[in-house]
Amino acid sequence: MSLTVGVLAIQGDVHENITSTQRAIKELGVEGSVISVKTSEEISKLDGLIIPGGESTTIGQLSLVNSLLKIIKEKIEQGMPVLGICAGMIMLSKTANDRVVGKTDQPLLDLLDINLERNSFGRQKESFEANISMNSINIPKFNGVFIRAPSVSDTGSGVEVLAKFNEKIIAVKKGNMLGVSFHPELTEDVSLHKYFINLIKKSRN
Amino acid sequence: MLSLSGERTDAKGIIQEKSNSNNILRGTSTLKRGFAHMLKNGVVMDVTTVEQAQIAEDAGAVSVMVLDKLPSDVRKAGGVARTASIRIIQDIMDSVTIPVMAKCRIGHVYEAKVLDETNVDMIDESEVLTPADEHHHIWKWDFTTPFVNGARSLSEALRRIEEGAAMIRTKGEPGTGNVAEAVTHIKKVNDELRTIKSIYDSGDDQDLIRIAREFKVSYDIVAKTAKLGRLPVVNFAAGGIATPADAAYLMSLGCDGIFVGSGIFNADDAKERARAIVLATTFWNESDKVKEAQKMIDERQSMLGLDVKTLELRMQDRGGLA
Numbered sequence: 001m002s003l004t005v006g007v008l009a010i011q012g013d014v015h016e017n018i019t020s021t022q023r024a025i026k027e028l029g030v031e032g033s034v035i036s037v038k039t040s041e042e043i044s045k046l047d048g049l050i051i052p053g054g055e056s057t058t059i060g061q062l063s064l065v066n067s068l069l070k071i072i073k074e075k076i077e078q079g080m081p082v083l084g085i086c087a088g089m090i091m092l093s094k095t096a097n098d099r100v101v102g103k104t105d106q107p108l109l110d111l112l113d114i115n116l117e118r119n120s121f122g123r124q125k126e127s128f129e130a131n132i133s134m135n136s137i138n139i140p141k142f143n144g145v146f147i148r149a150p151s152v153s154d155t156g157s158g159v160e161v162l163a164k165f166n167e168k169i170i171a172v173k174k175g176n177m178l179g180v181s182f183h184p185e186l187t188e189d190v191s192l193h194k195y196f197i198n199l200i201k202k203s204r205n
Numbered sequence: 206m207l208s209l210s211g212e213r214t215d216a217k218g219i220i221q222e223k224s225n226s227n228n229i230l231r232g233t234s235t236l237k238r239g240f241a242h243m244l245k246n247g248v249v250m251d252v253t254t255v256e257q258a259q260i261a262e263d264a265g266a267v268s269v270m271v272l273d274k275l276p277s278d279v280r281k282a283g284g285v286a287r288t289a290s291i292r293i294i295q296d297i298m299d300s301v302t303i304p305v306m307a308k309c310r311i312g313h314v315y316e317a318k319v320l321d322e323t324n325v326d327m328i329d330e331s332e333v334l335t336p337a338d339e340h341h342h343i344w345k346w347d348f349t350t351p352f353v354n355g356a357r358s359l360s361e362a363l364r365r366i367e368e369g370a371a372m373i374r375t376k377g378e379p380g381t382g383n384v385a386e387a388v389t390h391i392k393k394v395n396d397e398l399r400t401i402k403s404i405y406d407s408g409d410d411q412d413l414i415r416i417a418r419e420f421k422v423s424y425d426i427v428a429k430t431a432k433l434g435r436l437p438v439v440n441f442a443a444g445g446i447a448t449p450a451d452a453a454y455l456m457s458l459g460c461d462g463i464f465v466g467s468g469i470f471n472a473d474d475a476k477e478r479a480r481a482i483v484l485a486t487t488f489w490n491e492s493d494k495v496k497e498a499q500k501m502i503d504e505r506q507s508m509l510g511l512d513v514k515t516l517e518l519r520m521q522d523r524g525g526l527a
Contacts, residue, residue, distance in 0.1 A: 010487060011267065013242040038488075053243050055267040055303055062265055062487050087243075098302045106302075118302060124326035125349050127236045130229040147239050148304065148326070166225045186239045 003032035003200055006046040008072075010038055010062045012054020012087060016185040017193075021050065024193035030201065040071045048081045048200035051088030053147070053183050056096070056118070059087055060107035073109050081176040081203050083196045089172075089179030090116055090150055097153075112177050113156025120151035120168060120181075132182070134162045134171055139191050144170070144182035151181055176203060209234050210429030210437040211366045216346035218369075232349035237371035240304075240327065240351050241439040244268055244372075244462055248452070248483050249306065249441065251275055251466040253289070257475075258297045258305075264479035265487075268304040268326070270464070271297055276333050276380030277467035277508065280518060286334045288316045291323055298325070306353070311524040312338025321350045327372070329353045332523035333379050333466075342527055345369030355443065357390045357521060359397035360420035363430065364527075366438055367422055373436055375460070376521040377444020380467050382510040384451045386521060387444045391458045398434060405431035435459075444521065447472070447507055449485030449498035456489035473506035 005025070007017045014036050021034045037043050049072065051059070063069045076082050084092040092112040098104055099119045121128070124147070132144040144165065152169035155161065162171035162180075170181040178199070184192040212234035220231040230236075247267030252258045258269045273289040274282060288309050298305045304326035309316035311330055316337070320328050330343055332355050342365065345352040351371035356362035362373045375394055377387025404412045405428065413431060417424040430437055439462070442455035447468030455463060463486050469479050481501040488494035513519070 009246070011246045013239075013245055015245075016242065054245070055243065055247060057262060057303060058247055058265045058267050058483070062483070065484070065488075100299060101302050104302055123298075123324050124236075124240050124304065124351065125231065125321070125324055127240065128229045128231050129233055129236060130227050145235055145239055147236060147243060166227065183239060186235055186242070 001031065001204060003030060003047045003197070003204065004045060005032060005034045005048045005050065005197070005200065006037035006043060007034065007050045007052055008038070008059070008088075009036035010054070011058045012052045013183070013185060014052055017050050017052045017085070020185045020190050020193045021197070024190040024197050027190065028194055028197055030197055032197070038068070040066060040068065043068070043071050043075060046075065046080060047204055048083075048196065049075070050083045050196070051085065051091050052185070053086035053088065056087035056090040057104070057106045060091060064107055069107060069109060073111060076109070076111055076177065079176050079203060081196065081199045082178070084177070084179040085185070086147065086149060086181060086183060089181060090118060092177055092179050094156075096150070112172070112174055112179055113159055114152045114172060114179070115154050116150050117153045118150045119148050121146060121149055124148055130165065132163050132165055132170065136160065136162055137173075137195050139195065142184070142189060142191065143187050145186045146182045149181040209238070210433070211363070211426040213346050213369070216369070218346055218348045220349060234371070237351035238438055241353070241372035245439060246487060247462045248486050249462070249464045250469060250479060251464070252297065252470070254293070255296050255300050257470055258301050260476055260479055262301045262303050264476065265483040266303060266479070267462070268306055269297065269301065270306045270308065270329060272308055272333070275467040275470055276520070277382070277471050278380075279333060280380040288320065288334065291319065294323055294325060308334055310334045311336035312341050312343060314343055317343050317348065321348055325350065327351050327353055331355065332376065332520045336523050340527055342368050342524060355521070357393065357525060359394050359401070360422065361525060362394060362436055362440070363420055363422045363426050366436075367426060370438065372439045372441070374441045374443040374464055377442070377446070378513045378516065378519065378521050379444045380520070381445045381513060381516070382447040382468055382508040383445045383513055384447070384454070385445070386513055387442050387446065387455060388458070391442055391455060391460055394436070394440070395459055398430070398436070401427060401431040402434045446482070447510070448502060449481045449495060452482045453485040453489035453495040456486055462486065467508060471508040472502075474502055477501045
């Protein structure tokens, strides 16, 4: 069994996620390949998808081109595991409010039952690095890199909270969907990418 | 993962804090360069008003750059060009969700401090404004806010990175609607990267030291950049980009993204053009989509281009010798 993992290549730090995922696959000894994707045909062949960090308004709007949003949504509803990082988690959410501007009408996938606050920790000067723990998925210590990061303001039924920082929810999971506020691809630690690969492996079995 | 060559871990701009018993760090190279990574494959648009900022956001820009005047208007107005009004910068910060950048003069430490206090997301130490210091650029490690700087060559880029720039934009000639200089400079940087990479691969350390001396930078950053085969920070193209095809061409030359200045808001079809340039930047390697983007604009409404050879004011030369 060989896995095909895609990184949505509309905008943002696509390359870093490809590198981290490749390393995770190698360290786990799994057979698989990682590709950048931006067409419906590419997405339809995937076993798992990473929606990377970037600008969620840009990623959302450009995903409307060629009905990409629609096909991504269908695939996730059919059970394809997805990892949403920062902007990617915003894309997965039901509603996203900006801390300063308030309600935005940006296109979202509306799949993960969470409400989200954009730029929750402030602007770039307030961006930070701090250790966080995700004990329920066996990652007790992880260097969280938070860049103009969002946080989850409330969760619907069945959404598991994986991590909090200063009382704010920063990592969630529901079924095949995983969302994190911080950027694992900007660190050397690939444990979260490994966890995601294992999730894809399980979904294939 | 980030390659962090040229970083400093003891910089004044790095702040350690404790919050609810958690140790947190701000202003590290990972955070500053990481911010630039989030802009990749995107378009940063120059704006002067709240309305323009909203048009940019609606068009899919990843960030806006606030100026007092667009580069082509700076060119016409002459005189000394300074940073934008703080009130306008703040109004724009309150009205869009995307990051907001602002320009300060080359070497003007206090203009930069004012922007840092204003809490903009990135400061551009820019040759579009009149330089305040003819000999020095700002020592950017002292700031928690990340900086972007212009460069026409690899040596200029590496000098700026050693001063703390978290992002580079290869300079074109701003405010001209003429992409030629931007093309020249990215090609020059690429050629120089290929040269140092081949020297690195050949194992000739002595030659790398010679290049470091010539570039006026440390051996360390030359060796690490050579090993990497690309700049250790994100690099956008800037200056003279006016059409979707201009943007796609520069992306195809290996730029990580695009800065657009006067090319949009001095054209008569600003909204369509902004959207078209974003589309062409995203789908640059699919020429049918770039054609669709190019179809969205009308060449008769493009800003009038200027021949760089006849210009009296060459902004790209400013701050180039430091």
